[in-house]
Amino acid sequence: MILMIISVISLFYSCTKTSEFLDKKPLDEYSETDVWSDPALVETFVNMMYRNALGWPFSIERLSDYSDESFFTPDWDVLNFNKSLMTSDGLLGWQVDWATPHTLHFRWDPLYANARRTNIFFSKIDEVPSDDEAVIDNLKGQAYFMRAWTYFYLTALYGGVPIITKAYTLDDEFEVARNTYEECISFVIGQIDSAALFLPDAYPTDGHVTRGAALAFKARVLLYAASDLHNSGKNGVVTSGFSNPELLGYVGGDANARWTAAKNAAKAVIDLNKYSLYKATPAPADSVAQNFIELFTSKGTSEDILLQFFTPKTDENWDGYNPGLYCGPNGYHNWGNNTPLGDLVDDYEMKDGSKFDWANLTHKANPYLNREARFYATVLYEGVQWRKRPSDALQIDPFSMIQVGYVYNPGNVMIKAGLDTRSGPIEDWNGGKTGYYLRKYVDPSVDPQYVKQDVPFKHLRYGEVLLNYAEACIELGQDAEARTYINLIRKRAGQPDLPGSLTGDALRQAYRHERRIELAFEDHRFWDVRRWLIGEVAYKQTSSVDVRYNATETSVPSYRKADGSTYGAPVFSKRDTPGDSRAWNKKIYFFPIMRDEMNKNTLLVQNPGY
Amino acid sequence: MYETKIPNPNVTWEIANQANIGFDASMFNSKITMSFDYFNNLRTQILIKRNASIPNSTGLTLPPENIGEVKNTGFEGIITYNNQAGDLYYSISANGSYSKNEIIFWDETPGIPEYQKSTGRPMGSSLYYQAIGIFDDQGEIDGTPHWAGAIPGDVIFEDVNKDDVIDGLDRVMNEKTNIPRFIYGFTANFGYKGFDLAILFQGATGSVQYISPESGEIGNYYKEAADNRWTPENTGSAYARTWNRDEEYWRSQGNTYWLYNMNYLRLKNFELGYTLPSNVNKSLNIEALRFYINGMNLLTFSEQKLIDPELESGTAYPLQRVVTGGITLTF
Numbered sequence: 001m002i003l004m005i006i007s008v009i010s011l012f013y014s015c016t017k018t019s020e021f022l023d024k025k026p027l028d029e030y031s032e033t034d035v036w037s038d039p040a041l042v043e044t045f046v047n048m049m050y051r052n053a054l055g056w057p058f059s060i061e062r063l064s065d066y067s068d069e070s071f072f073t074p075d076w077d078v079l080n081f082n083k084s085l086m087t088s089d090g091l092l093g094w095q096v097d098w099a100t101p102h103t104l105h106f107r108w109d110p111l112y113a114n115a116r117r118t119n120i121f122f123s124k125i126d127e128v129p130s131d132d133e134a135v136i137d138n139l140k141g142q143a144y145f146m147r148a149w150t151y152f153y154l155t156a157l158y159g160g161v162p163i164i165t166k167a168y169t170l171d172d173e174f175e176v177a178r179n180t181y182e183e184c185i186s187f188v189i190g191q192i193d194s195a196a197l198f199l200p201d202a203y204p205t206d207g208h209v210t211r212g213a214a215l216a217f218k219a220r221v222l223l224y225a226a227s228d229l230h231n232s233g234k235n236g237v238v239t240s241g242f243s244n245p246e247l248l249g250y251v252g253g254d255a256n257a258r259w260t261a262a263k264n265a266a267k268a269v270i271d272l273n274k275y276s277l278y279k280a281t282p283a284p285a286d287s288v289a290q291n292f293i294e295l296f297t298s299k300g301t302s303e304d305i306l307l308q309f310f311t312p313k314t315d316e317n318w319d320g321y322n323p324g325l326y327c328g329p330n331g332y333h334n335w336g337n338n339t340p341l342g343d344l345v346d347d348y349e350m351k352d353g354s355k356f357d358w359a360n361l362t363h364k365a366n367p368y369l370n371r372e373a374r375f376y377a378t379v380l381y382e383g384v385q386w387r388k389r390p391s392d393a394l395q396i397d398p399f400s401m402i403q404v405g406y407v408y409n410p411g412n413v414m415i416k417a418g419l420d421t422r423s424g425p426i427e428d429w430n431g432g433k434t435g436y437y438l439r440k441y442v443d444p445s446v447d448p449q450y451v452k453q454d455v456p457f458k459h460l461r462y463g464e465v466l467l468n469y470a471e472a473c474i475e476l477g478q479d480a481e482a483r484t485y486i487n488l489i490r491k492r493a494g495q496p497d498l499p500g501s502l503t504g505d506a507l508r509q510a511y512r513h514e515r516r517i518e519l520a521f522e523d524h525r526f527w528d529v530r531r532w533l534i535g536e537v538a539y540k541q542t543s544s545v546d547v548r549y550n551a552t553e554t555s556v557p558s559y560r561k562a563d564g565s566t567y568g569a570p571v572f573s574k575r576d577t578p579g580d581s582r583a584w585n586k587k588i589y590f591f592p593i594m595r596d597e598m599n600k601n602t603l604l605v606q607n608p609g610y
Numbered sequence: 611m612y613e614t615k616i617p618n619p620n621v622t623w624e625i626a627n628q629a630n631i632g633f634d635a636s637m638f639n640s641k642i643t644m645s646f647d648y649f650n651n652l653r654t655q656i657l658i659k660r661n662a663s664i665p666n667s668t669g670l671t672l673p674p675e676n677i678g679e680v681k682n683t684g685f686e687g688i689i690t691y692n693n694q695a696g697d698l699y700y701s702i703s704a705n706g707s708y709s710k711n712e713i714i715f716w717d718e719t720p721g722i723p724e725y726q727k728s729t730g731r732p733m734g735s736s737l738y739y740q741a742i743g744i745f746d747d748q749g750e751i752d753g754t755p756h757w758a759g760a761i762p763g764d765v766i767f768e769d770v771n772k773d774d775v776i777d778g779l780d781r782v783m784n785e786k787t788n789i790p791r792f793i794y795g796f797t798a799n800f801g802y803k804g805f806d807l808a809i810l811f812q813g814a815t816g817s818v819q820y821i822s823p824e825s826g827e828i829g830n831y832y833k834e835a836a837d838n839r840w841t842p843e844n845t846g847s848a849y850a851r852t853w854n855r856d857e858e859y860w861r862s863q864g865n866t867y868w869l870y871n872m873n874y875l876r877l878k879n880f881e882l883g884y885t886l887p888s889n890v891n892k893s894l895n896i897e898a899l900r901f902y903i904n905g906m907n908l909l910t911f912s913e914q915k916l917i918d919p920e921l922e923s924g925t926a927y928p929l930q931r932v933v934t935g936g937i938t939l940t941f
Contacts, residue, residue: 029614044611052612074828077856085758089778090863093856109666116669120613161667168668170616170675176667429827579857595778599721601665 036124039135045121046139049146050207052105052114053153054308057457057523058321058441061093061101062338067526068538070338071434071580076101082539084585088592088610102523108597111154112164118147119167141198145209145217148191152221155184156527157591159230159248159607163187177603180246182253185225192218201274206309207456212274213306216460219265223468225250226258226475227531229589237533238589242608248590256476263472266465269305275462277492278303288494292377297443297455306460312452323455324448327438329380330430331393331403331419333449338521339432340379342543342574348375348517353496358574367545367572373494374517380437382418382547382570387444393419393426399564404435405547407567409554416556418547434577435545440521458522463489467515474511479503486514493518530589539584544577585609618673627652646687652714654679662717662728678716680733684709699801706794723771725782734789736820737781740768741860741867746845757859763840763851765860765867781864784818788922790872791816806883813875814919821916822861822868826854832916874919877909897940906932 025031035041057063065072072078078093086092094103104110121143130136154161160181168174179187196214228234230249239245250258269275278301279291300307310321328334346356350363351370358364368381380386382404389400396419397403403418417423422431443453466485473482479502487497502510512532516525529538551567560566587609598604630649636642656678664670686707693700716728726737743766745751751760755769757776770780795812825831831839831852840847856862883902891898907929912919918928 030611032617035611041611048612075855075857077862079857080759080859080862083759085859087777092862112667112669113671114669117612119669164667164669168670170618170670170673172668174665174668176665596662596719597666599719600663601667602721 036128039128039130039132039139042121042125042128042139045117046142046146049114049117049121049143049150050308052110052117053146053149054457054459055105056100056102056321057308057459058310058323058326059102060099060322060326060335060337061096061103062521063102063106063523063526064338064521066094066103067529068341068542069344069520069525070340070438071432071542071544071577073335073337073339073430073432079580079582082580082582084539084583084588086588086592088595088598088606091591106153106157107591108154108158108161108593111150111157114150115147115154115164116167118143118150119165122165123167137198138200141195141200141211141214142209144191144195144198145214148188148195148214148221149217151184151191152188152217152224155181155188156224156530158593159590160184160246162604175601175603178244178247178605181225181230181249182246182251185221188221189218192221207307209306212269212272213460215265215269215272216305216462216465219262219269219465219468220460222258222262222265223471224527224531226255226262226472228533229531231255231258235533237586238608244605247605248607259472259475263469263476266469266472269462269465270469275305275465276302277462277466277488280488280492282492282494288373288492289376292374292493293439293444296377296441296458297445297453299454299456303462304456304458304460305462305465306458307456308459309456310452310454312454321457322448322452323438324442324446324453327442328448329386329402329404329420329432329437330427331389331397331424332387333390333393333427334430336420336430336432336437338438339434340436340438340520341434341577342436342545344516344520345375345379345381345436345545346543346574347513348372348378349495351494364572365569372517374520378438378440378520380439382435382545382572383566387447389419390447390449396425397559399560401560401564402437403559404432404437404545405549405559405570407549407551407556407559409551409556411554415551415554416559418559433544433580434542435547438521461522463492463518464522464524467511467518470511471515474508479507482507482511486511489514489518533589535586535589536584539582539588542577542580542582543574546573546575547571613671615671615673618675620676621657621674622655622676624656624676625654627654641693642689642691644687644689646685648685649683649709651682652679653682656680658717660717662719679714681712681714682709683712697803701797701799703797704794705796706792708792710791711789723779725770726779727783731783731785732787732789734787735784736864738784738869739776739781739860739863739865740770741765741865742768744840744847744850746840757863759859762842764858765850765865767860767863767865784866784869786816786818788817788819788872790814795878804885804887806881806885808879808881809877810879811875812878813873815873817872818869819872819917819923820864820868821870824855826852826857828855834915870914870916872912872914872919874910874912876907876911876920877905878907880905880908898938899940900938901936902938903935904933906930908933 030041035045061072061076061078064070065078066081076093076096081092081094086094095107097104125136125140128136160178161184162176163179163184164176192214196211199209199211199214201211232245232249232251233255235249239248245251278295282288282291295301324334326335327338330336348356349372350356351372356363380402382402384402386400386402389397403420405418406414406421407416409415419426420431422428422433424431441455443455446453466488470482470485483498483502490497498510515528529535548571549567550571556567590607592610593604593606598606628651630647633646635644655676657674657676658678659672659674661672664672688703688705690701690703711732713729713731713733718727718729728735745760745762745764745766747762754766755774755776757767767776767780769776770782793814795810798809800807823829823832835849838847838849840849840851850860853861860867881902881904883900885898885900908931920929
């Protein structure tokens with residue numbers, strides 16, 4: 001009594017039949033045809049290139065965390081990147097993809113995706129009907145600029161890369177070899193020159209690129225290209241044993257001509273007479289630090305050449321930007337990231353132009369006395385007055401003064417931890433590890449726990465142009481000219497002029513120091529330590545500050561006494577930042593092309609060391 | 611405004627060839643009933659993106675194309691035995707379902723080794739470094755290919771391709787996913803005079819889960835891993851040293867140290883009841899009265915003790931053990 005059922009063998013196969021009522025346009029997307037017949041839509045397409053080219057400089061994890069500027073408190077594998085452990089299988093913290101860090105866009109894939117946007121644009125723009133040729137020209141100028149920007153950062157990361165200007169379709173041949181570094185720079189400069197032809201001169205207050213931005217960017221590109229990292233006479237440390245040095249820099253050629261081109265490009269911006277340093281000559285009554293704070297919380301000044309604006313409308317939490325929340329102290333319910341390293345803080349000069357030195361007992365007794373103005377505008381440190389604490393913290397600290405130290409009793413037992421430490425009572429896991437918090441670019445007038453600030457990021461500013469000019473002059477041996485321009489920067493910062501006796505390599509070092517301080521946290525140092533070939537200086541065990549108070553009591557009710565005084569004088573000492581032991585490997589001068597990309601495109605040559 | 615994807619004008623329907631053979635039987639006056647079903651499904655023209663083979667330098671956001679091909683084979687069956695011996699009625703049943711999913715064609719990155727290919731493996735597989743132990747001391751690290759910066763207490767990754775370097779080529783495409791291959795169950799029902807008893811066991815084998823807590827400064831450790839962790843004094847441990855978030859390579863790089871077998875067998879349901887005989891009902895002037903006690907998830911046998919094996923995620927709230935007792939009274 002066995003029943004056996006053989007059931008269905010079936011085949012489902014059906015096709016669509018096109019009929020008109022099914023042929024609807026999607027409601028949430030525009031068709032290609034619609035976009036390229038409407039200049040207004042084309043403009044929104046171009047706008048998107050900005051975001052993908054400029055990235056997210058105010059994101060939770062910043063470029064400063066990857067050089068000797070700051071420390072990223074929650075790690076996310078940034079420490080391992082800074083130990084030079086990246087390989088062609090993984091970029092470690094650099095590619096963390098769940099919080100849109102700035103570094104996420106400094107990679108092959110997103111930069112090439114952006115290059116494609118420019119390629120599509122140029123393949124279509126001549127079809128776009130418009131009554132106003134100026135509108136189209138302006139769009140072309142922006143797209144040339146963004147293509148230049150995109151390829152420049154590809155080149156800064158990888159050296160020479162394939163120059164791709166066609167908008168691929170699915171049936172194309174995709175394998176393509178790398179162009180030489182020289183070809184890439186020539187390409188970038190060509191794009192910038194085209195951009196400068198099409199772009200308007202208008203003073204930038206709205207975040208769009210202008211002719212001035214194109215010229216200032218050109219100065220940066222030529223400065224980088226002239227630098228030691230890309231000069232076969234100087235970059236042997238990277239290229240020795242590598243069979244394709246032309247991918248990483250100029251081989252042969254006239255280095256002096258390259259420095260001259262860089263110098264002239266910077267001079268071209270100066271000669272526009274369009275830009276000027278903000279409060280270039282501080283009035284005697286001015287607080288120079290306040291001038292700097294204004295500059296970095298303003299929506300645009302005479303100094304700004306390319307700004308990236310943010311609106312507080314966007315409501316994402318981990319993504320995008322929120323510097324006040326991301327960088328602020330945990331004692332304000334902020335997240336304590338991007339904390340300045342002791343190494344950077346120690347590099348700020350004394351007000352009189354002398355160097356700060358831990359071995360100087362006067363300096364050590366109060367490291368934050370008589371420092372230069374830019375220090376106060378950049379760093380939050382022990383005891384400095386900051387914005388009013390949130391209500392719960394205000395009960396613990398009615399003075400709203402930064403607390404990064406610890407109180408010890410006579411038995412050497414820690415009896416009270418500062419609010420802004422990793423042992424503090426508020427969100428201790430967000431406490432910084434360096435004893436400092438970042439102030440630059442943070443708007444003190446908003447409460448970042450609840451409100452996003454809307455300060456723009458400065459991608460290009462006149463201060464950088466002057467420094468670029470000075471650097472090219474130094475490399476050309478024109479020391480007096482270089483000093484003149486560095487002194488413009490120092491004058492605005494309230495620092496004395498460099499002595500006329502400073503020449504040659506000493507001047508070069510003074511210049512590099514000035515650039516590190518003036519442009520701190522503006523996305524320069526990461527690239528500068530590479531192009532100057534000083535990786536081993538920048539990637540080592542970092543330092544921070546230890547602050548302790550030796551109380552005579554066995555226990556204390558609060559960090560400061562009711563009258564605001566402290567339990568004894570603070571004792572400051574320099575110490576190693578816990579866990580932040582960085583290490584340099586020369587391969588890190590250039591990024592690896594990822595293993596999968598190498599496999600997909602067999603014409604590629606890998607960078608040395610990977 | 612940006613390009614969401616490039617057009618694929620050739621897109622068409624996926625094809626599914628489904629074949630199965632069934633078998634139903636009833637024997638010995640229906641004391642034994644059984645049912646089996648074998649299936650062999652072939653899906654072709656599956657829409658997938660050629661992300662693995664097209665270089666990213668194209669900048670393309672790829673559209674799905676009709677290229678994937680996947681085979682699903684397996685069987686399911688149930689067998690039941692019913693009988694009566696005096697006042698004892700009983701019914702015992704076992705069921706099981708096995709299914710295997712295998713990729714016949716997929717977009718592959720050219721030049722990758724066989725052990726990294728998707729083809730021949732189930733959909734949803736991932737590449738993992740192979741964890742083969744814990745470094746006990748510096749000597750062992752020095753004598754073994756290791757991840758740069760490894761220290762004692764770190765997880766050992768296998769040098770799969772024997773090139774003395776631990777890199778992306780040592781990752782292996784896993785054969786298992788978080789979907790079980792074999793799901794099975796047993797039920798038993800007994801009745802004796804007024805008593806009734808129902809038991810349900812269920813189990814599954816062949817799935818794995820990646821459980822890697824963000825421990826350290828921001829999170830906790832699993833107790834078993836913390837108590838037995840490697841320390842200079844506790845060498846030979848199967849558990850690595852303590853770690854902090856993503857700082858260790860064996861936390862940030864996907865590897866089998868964190869893969870747990872989710873095989874389990876669970877007493878899912880147990881119910882014992884007693885119904886009063888009808889003559890007592892009459893004297894109480896009621897229709898029926900039944901007392902019962904019921905338990906759910908009473909017993910679980912599982913290789914791993916960290917999470918509930920029945921759930922598909924280590925972070926989901928575990929199933930609760932529920933014990934209820936009750937009276938059903940009908941007038």
